[in-house]
Amino acid sequence: MKIALLGYGKMGKTIERLAVERGHEIVLKVDNDIDNADLQKADVAIDFSVPNAAFKNITTCFEKQIPVVSGTTGWLKKYEEAVELCKKQDAAFIYASNFSLGVNLFFELNRNLAKLMNRFKEYNVAIEEIHHTQKLDAPSGTAISLAEQIVENSDKTGWRLDEAKENEIPVTAKRIENVPGTHSILYNSEVDSIKIEHVAHSRDGFALGAVIAAEWLQHRKGIYSMKDVLGL
Structure with missing residues (x-):
């Protein structure tokens, strides 16, 4: 699976390490300027950015038909708008406040x-x-x-x-x-x-859950949660 990382802070780096350990490839790392990022080379995007970038990151993935998993918090006033855009674009989306x-x-x-x-x-x-x-x-x-x-x-x-x-x-x-x-x-x-x-003893639990969610979402359409991923 080819992954685009949207946000490359401590969590992004942890996701990178665990994803590579699971046999995946990181093909893109975006810190700020998603407008000039080549998302098309990715199978899925994982967003752990910052609150004021998350909505644009997520909806840009919808436009490019890239399934996106987001764990960024602090932007949820626009969550319903994101859901509507996901449906309109027939895209794929998982948001979780915590992927552990x-x-x-x-x-x-x-x-x-x-x-x-x-x-x-x-x-x-x-x-x-x-x-x-x-x-x-x-x-x-x-x-x-x-x-x-x-x-x-x-x-x-x-x-x-x-x-x-x-x-x-x-x-x-x-x-x-x-x-x-x-x-x-x-x-x-x-x-x-x-x-x-x-x-939590480390960030690894959050990061691993996000990678597992991306694996699950890769070939799907629609809006899901970690309850779907874990069958809870």
Whole structure:
């Protein structure tokens, strides 16, 4: 498989290493100027760029009929517009806030726990995420996904960074040097607490999941998620 990397920071370099280990070829690396990039030589594109470049990267791939996998967060106000453009171009797209196999299993655990805990109003739920100091957005896309899953499966009305209103989920974002990513869900009552947590030990889990998603998407059309890729 010939891969175009859109964004060549730390994650892009990790994806490159793991993709080559799996027998794939990196044929293009784009940091900024996608307008002059020869996407046609790629079978699939993997986008881990920056929030203000992601939408253009993704939709340019649609125009060129290049399947695209994106893990860039912080641009999701334009996600529905991207979905409509994907349908219009009959293209292929997977977006995930987190491609890690472990995180996607954690998502399923979070959904099921939210349904269970919604019966017990004495518990208050909160989310905490910790990432490296170079992360540009807060809270993380993964934390937002976790919060939205709880809202969908409970009586909570929404989430808010730091100071939440009544019946909202408070989300705390911390930035600490050299932390790949930690996400915690805490249900707290006067008598006890229940906590589930996912701790990433390196970027490899995120990168490998993105490569696996690209392998899965390569010959497909349509809009998918990691649940489709992993059969969850």
